[in-house]
Amino acid sequence: MARWDGIDEFIAVGEEGSFTAAARILGLSVAHISRHVTALEQRLNTQLLTRTTRKVVLTKEGEIFLHQIKHLQHAMDDATQGLASHQTTPKGKIKLTAPVMFGETFIMPIVHNFMHDHPDVEVIANLSNEQEDLLEGGFDLAIRLGHLKDSSLKARRLSERRFIMCASPSYLRRFGEPHTLGELHNHQCLVGNSSYWRVNENEREKHIKIAGRLHCNSGWALVDGAKKGLGIVQLPDYYIDNELNSGELVPILTSYQPKQEGVWGVYPPRQFVATNVRVLLDYLVTGLKE
Template sequence: MARWDGIDEFIAVGEEGSFTAAAKTLGLSVAHISRHVTALEQRLNTQLLTRTTRKVVLTKEGEIFLHQIKHLQHAMDDATQGLATHQTTPKGKIKLTAPVMYGETFIMPIVHNFMHDHPEVEVIATLSNEQEDLLEGGFDLAIRLGHLKDSSLKARRLSARRFIMCASPSYLRRFGEPHTLGELNNHQCLIGNSSYWRVHESEREKHIKIAGRLHCNSGWALVDGAKKGLGIVQLPDYYIGNEINSGELVPILTSYQPKQEGVWGIYPPRQFVTTNVRVLLDYLVAGLKE
């Protein structure tokens, strides 16, 4: 494979225009990138890059070589990933990340079923409410809730969530049920990470400011406060579905409920999805039935 040494590093530098950016993309050190690109130039006996203190520019020879060698890189990627698609049984390591509450409650039990059925799979799971960078963190799969921002990644819809405004019957008996958004100004609202709620009004989504005397960054704590009559809460349906079914909480202002949004499995942009990821996604879709 000596002929391939430095190729990935050179392509990254050529596309990013920077050794630093190339190092971040590949998850390697700047020194490693520089050393391998220099060795490649020496092996080819051709200067591929012009380096200055401020930027890196492809030489004419470098431009030609970059255009040609990228086809080989794509072919190598497709050949390598194509082998994985022919595995009949998932095996090896899969690294994934998901939001804490959703991951604990919904994702990991399905992952455990997947591992039980496929004993040759090793899972490294990171549950975090910070959106981890897939490429930088080396993740094979990430669970994202809501609207997707990074269009460079591949995504599969796993399920959906809805935000619902609700309150306990005791609160509504005591303070009355609001029928317009403006009436929320006369009510106690239980506030989570944001003092704005998403609503749908006049054919568009918007945010309204709410106020109240309880602020907490835990959805479960807000559910408990709502059940005990402390105020109105807006939460995703998976927090309050059981309470609504049991009558402990009552949906209100349903005509202003925002449209449902997706629960997604996202993964690095490859032509082929590895067997591990593909099969786990199938398990998640089946387990998170909308």
């Protein structure tokens, strides 16, 4: 029996905690998964999984083996992708994740164009505001916004975003326009996920506390509230570009605007980037500039 037999099946079961989920991910039958994992255990003379009627749990030996064998799986992927990098036509599966709103509005339309041009590519997209673990989740690509945390992941800058403070002309006529950060205490601020806004004062970035009578975790809802004169809002430019261009919203306190942040394509630290991922990154760089 080949030494690699059962390895992919075991990793999938160990990560998903289920033979059924592993079968779905690998596109194999549950019987196939179970048979190959059992054969692997027999070959190693070690029980890797504890099976019950309700769930599958890694044994201590299984946890150790899973951690070690994943490095070999990644090395195999690198070798395979090294060959794939010489392909001229993207093909195969890409599993990606992106924030919900940004993914729906900007990323997926570009992905759809990419898929239209490359019919041999399959995409599994998970739009979530949770920051997914790429290695644990088996993701080939993640779209991340803002400052990246230190990590072993690789990243390509795709675009930029700016945070802008703005209000409707009707609000400013009624309550006046603030010219210093201190004046915000006298105004209604529309509060999103955080009650702090990022600003740049004297070339130093800082956070200031804001307050108001509208709190909402939807950027689009805050845009609507600002347009209807409920208060001042700070949002990324892609939420409000149309309103700024039409004059429905007016930028304020522009000298305190924080510096641009990156929009990133982040991918696992493999030696080679598969052709399909590399070409999709090119599409995203071009598409996000349009």
